[in-house]
Amino acid sequence: MSCGKPDCLIHLENVWTTYEGAECPVIRDISFDIRAGEFVVIGGPNGAGKTTLLEAITGLLPIVRGSVTVCGMGVLNEATRARCSIGYVIQNFDFHPFTPYTVEEVVRMGRYGKIGWFRRETEEDVEAARDAMRTLRIDHLKDELIGKLSGGQQQKVLIAHNLAKKPSVLLLDEPYSNLDIRTRDEVSDILCRICDSGVPVMMVSHAFDSLPDRDIRVIVMQTGRLVLNTVSKPDNVANLIRSVPVAG
Numbered sequence: 001m002s003c004g005k006p007d008c009l010i011h012l013e014n015v016w017t018t019y020e021g022a023e024c025p026v027i028r029d030i031s032f033d034i035r036a037g038e039f040v041v042i043g044g045p046n047g048a049g050k051t052t053l054l055e056a057i058t059g060l061l062p063i064v065r066g067s068v069t070v071c072g073m074g075v076l077n078e079a080t081r082a083r084c085s086i087g088y089v090i091q092n093f094d095f096h097p098f099t100p101y102t103v104e105e106v107v108r109m110g111r112y113g114k115i116g117w118f119r120r121e122t123e124e125d126v127e128a129a130r131d132a133m134r135t136l137r138i139d140h141l142k143d144e145l146i147g148k149l150s151g152g153q154q155q156k157v158l159i160a161h162n163l164a165k166k167p168s169v170l171l172l173d174e175p176y177s178n179l180d181i182r183t184r185d186e187v188s189d190i191l192c193r194i195c196d197s198g199v200p201v202m203m204v205s206h207a208f209d210s211l212p213d214r215d216i217r218v219i220v221m222q223t224g225r226l227v228l229n230t231v232s233k234p235d236n237v238a239n240l241i242r243s244v245p246v247a248g
C-alpha cells in the first residue's frame with residue numbers, strides 16, 4: 001500500500017523479511033517513509049539487518065508480511081518497473097581479474113533496465129553513462145578491464161553504473177568502505193547534489209566523517225528491528241548511533 005503523500009518515495013509498512021532457508025525473520029515489523037530529497041544514514045551493529053533492509057526495499061527478498069512501495073510501485077508486484085527506479089550500490093562485490101568488461105561497458109549496463117530487450121542504445125544512453133563517469137572522475141579509466149582496478153576504483157565504477165541509470169531513489173551499502181578520504185568527500189558532494197535534485201539517498205555506513213552538510217535522517221537497526229528514526233545535523237550522527245543501547 002502506498003503512503004499517499006505525493007513526495008513520499010519509499011514507504012515501508014510493517015515489513016518482515018527473511019532469507020530462503022533462514023529459520024526466523026531477519027528484519028521484523030519495520031515501518032518508515034522517506035521523502036523526496038532526504039539523505040538517510042542507516043546505522044547499527046554488524047548483523048543488525050542493514051543490508052537485509054536495503055534488499056527488502058529493492059525487492060530482492062521475499063516480504064513475509066507487510067509491504068514496500070517505491071515511487072508508488074509495489075516492489076514485488078510491480079518488480080520490473082520498480083527496479084528501474086532504484087539505484088543500488090551493493091556492499092560486497094568481487095570482480096574476477098579477468099572479468100571481460102571495460103569500465104565504460106559496466107557503466108553503460110546501468111542503462112539496460114531502461115533500454116529493455118528489444119531496443120538499441122541511444123545517444124542519450126551513451127551520454128548518461130559518460131556523464132556518470134565524468135561525475136565520478138573515472139573517464140580516464142573507461143577502457144580498463146573492471147577486474148584489473150583497485151577496490152576503490154571498482155566502487156566508483158559501481159556508483160557510476162547506478163548514476164547512469166538516473167534512479168528515482170538511490171541506495172548505497174557502505175559506499176565509503178574502499179574510498180580514500182578525499183574521494184569520500186567527493187562522493188559525499190555528489191550524493192548531496194543527487195539529493196538536491198529530489199532523489200532520496202539511503203546509505204548504510206559505519207563512517208561518519210564525510211557526511212554532507214545538511215539534515216540527515218538517521219535510522220538505526222538492531223537485531224532486525226528499527227530502534228531509532230530521527231533527523232540530525234551531520235556532526236551529531238555518530239553520537240546518536242553510539243547512544244543507542246546495545247540489545248542484550
Ligand SMILES: Nc1ncnc2c1ncn2[C@@H]1O[C@H](COP(=O)(O)OP(=O)(O)OP(=O)(O)O)[C@@H](O)[C@H]1O
Pocket residue numbers: 019020022026044045046047048049050051052053091
Ligand atoms: N544469505 C543469507 N542467508 C541467511 N541469513 C543471512 C543471509 N545474509 C545475512 N543473513 C543474516 O541476516 C542477519 C542480518 O544480516 P545483514 O547482512 O543484513 O547485516 P548488516 O547489518 O548488513 O551487517 P554488516 O554491518 O556486517 O554488513 C545476520 O544475522 C545474518 O547472519
Ligand SMILES: [Mg+2]
Pocket residue numbers: 050051052091173
Ligand atoms: Mg551489511
